[in-house]
Amino acid sequence: MNRPEREAAARRIMERVPPPVPPDLYADVVRRGSRLLRRRRAARRLMWLLLCAGAVAFLVWAMAARPWVEPPSQTTPPYSGW
Template identity: 70%
Template sequence: MNRPQREAAVRRIMEQAAVPVPPGLHAEAVRRGERLLRRRLLAHRLLWLLLCAAAVAFTVWAVRTQPWVEPPSQTTPPLTGW
């Protein structure tokens, strides 16, 4: 199909009578869109809350256990009396 044929096909489609839209379609689409936006916003807020809670939990764990400090040796007794 070359360009003039495509343009003619588009003109035929655009000249046809418009299909009637059901009366409640717009209201239903708006309702569904608002619901999807609310769900997306709630999901984003929950994910941010989970991320913040994980960061706080990691910080508390790190402060209490101090993983950067070398643990004391328990395999040999301390040397005293030299």
């Protein structure tokens, strides 16, 4: 099928009358769409909750472990008794 034949076939398809839509389809689409939005909203809230919980856990660990403080040197024992 060459280009003019494809274009003619596409025009024939687009010029057809669209099939009738069932009347109860709108209610089903609205119901499914609102359910999808609720699921996305719940997933987004869960992800934010996990992110905040991770940040709090990291802050608690950082305050307890203090990874930015250099550990004391253990190579030389303390010398006392001068």
